Amino acid sequence: MRARTAILCSVADQGVAALTNILVLVAAARLSTVADFARFSAVYLVFTVLLGVFGAYAGQPLVLTRGEGEAVRSACRSAVAFTVLGSAVLGGTLAAVCLFLPGDTARALTALGPVLPVVLGQDALRYAFSTLRRPHLALGSDLLRLAGVLGALSLQEYGAAPARLIAVWGLSALPALLLSAALLHRSTAKAPTPLRPLLRRGHLGQRFVVEFGVGNATGQLSVLGLGAVGNPLLVGALRGATTLFGPLNVLFTSATSFGPPLLGRIGEERRRIRATALLAAVLAATAALWATVLALLPARVGRELLGDTWPAAAALLPATGSQYAAMAAGTCGLLALRMLDPRTTLSIQVVFSLTAVGFMATGYAVGGVPGAAWGLCLGSLCKAAATWARVARLHRRSRPAAGDAVTADALPSAP
Known part of the structure; x- marks a missing residue:
């Protein structure tokens, strides 16, 4: 693929991904009362922070990988596998803890747990396609996700509970995840999937997570905390x-x-x-x-x-x-x-x-x-x-x- 075409596909993919996030919040706002939208926003903010953390740890080091061949294909498989497995463990823990807590926000967090591997795994696959110099595949995946989430949310009625909206939003990304996983497997077949390099000390993602934490997550979590102790x-x-x-x-x-x-x-x-x-x-x-x-x-x-x-x-x-x-x-x-x-x-x-x-x-x-x-x-x-x-x-x-x-x-x- 020519450099100009690759840049256009990458910019378009970022635009589609951002548009999806915007329209999800717009749809949730139109379907919710002010109080319910505040609860949905709080949970979506948690997802946004986790998205940034996993992207910084596994995704950003991946796109800086140089070269071609089996080493790059292996790095792509490892980053996606790490994200899916890590988010599954984190999501299961989140759901198990929040299941016993009262309130609509806790129920929405419980719903977020099972869908974390779906939404974070699909995002990790975007990084993999960029690394493989196939941004058009990431663009196609994100277009499918956009169509799925808009279709799923359009079927909901006004007053839907935040937990229901979170579950519908998360599961709507499943077709895009499955398609992307199949395309990645086709492109990286027989490449090994080592996870140990992502866990070793000095992994580049550790620095990127620190930068994300102090540059982005701190502000978002402070908004969440101020809403919890002050005005929701x-x-x-x-x-x-x-x-x-x-x-x-x-x-x-x-x-x-x-x-x-x-x-x-x-x-x-x-x-x-x-x-x-x-x-x-x-x-x-x-x-x-x-x-x-x-x-x-x-x-x-x-x-x-x-x-x-x-x-x-x-x-x-x-x-x-x-x-x-x-x-x-x-x-x-x-x-x-x-x-x-x-x-x-x-x-x-x-x-x-x-x-x-x-x-x-x-x-x-x-x-x-x-x-x-x-x-x-x-x-x-x-x-x-x-x-x-x-x-x-x-x-x-x-x-x-x-x-x-x-x-x-x-x-x-x-x-």
Whole structure:
């Protein structure tokens, strides 16, 4: 497959996967009361965190694997097997614990347990197809999943319990999982499936999990915790507002996935940094424009999107739009740092992710749910400023030769 076609298929696949997540939340919001959507959002947030953890541990190291042949095919089989087995153990434990807890949220978590191997296994297969340089297979799998989940949720009635919606959503991914597993088996037949390399000390995924934990999961879990000890509707309101900005997440993911190889073609370091800064400006302007479009939506259209959750989410649009503009600058700043010195990103993720959590909690204490949203915005703004300040310092301190860029070639090959 030509490089241009592969990039288009990969971007389209990310878009379809993001669209699926957006439409799942939109459908759940339209099918649920405000309270039930808050419960569904809390459980879906747990899934999102687990998706990121397994992707960071098994998926991200997999796509950095270089070469062809049996070693790559074996790495793909091992990553998928590890994800399915690990999520099955975790899901079984989650269901066993929550089965004895009261409340609709506990019942929804119980329903999440059995479907975890289905949804996480299907996601792991996407990484495998990318590694095998067959992104069109991942795109086909995600299109099938999108059709399945929309069809299954469209059959549900208003007022369906969160546990039922979780079960229907999870099982709807089963056809895509089975098709992808068959295609992977056909492409990697007779390759061994060792799991020990993924468990050994020093596995690259361990570092990626730490970065994900401090950069993403910390903020999401803090929202969940604040909703548990404060106002439970906070989770639904923030989740509803961020759902509306789903298309920007696709742009951010595409920038971080395809930015390094494309920017690496620019020979001079100064020009690479300028190009990254220009990308940050474009993405920030896009976020501001998208926030403006959402703010101008009539209430009737907003309720068609998010149902009863729309009024609470609409009140957060200025703060969430500002946060996404700051996130655009921060994402591109991290992209520049990975090209200059990838070892510098972890400390920034740790410090400013915790700072954002503190700002969110303080904002909630001062101004309720809108205050929490503005706190998250302030945290993203501080992170972006610190990231670009680090870029400027590194650029002044060290000027590598033209064309010298950090690439995945420096990473270990498949075992």
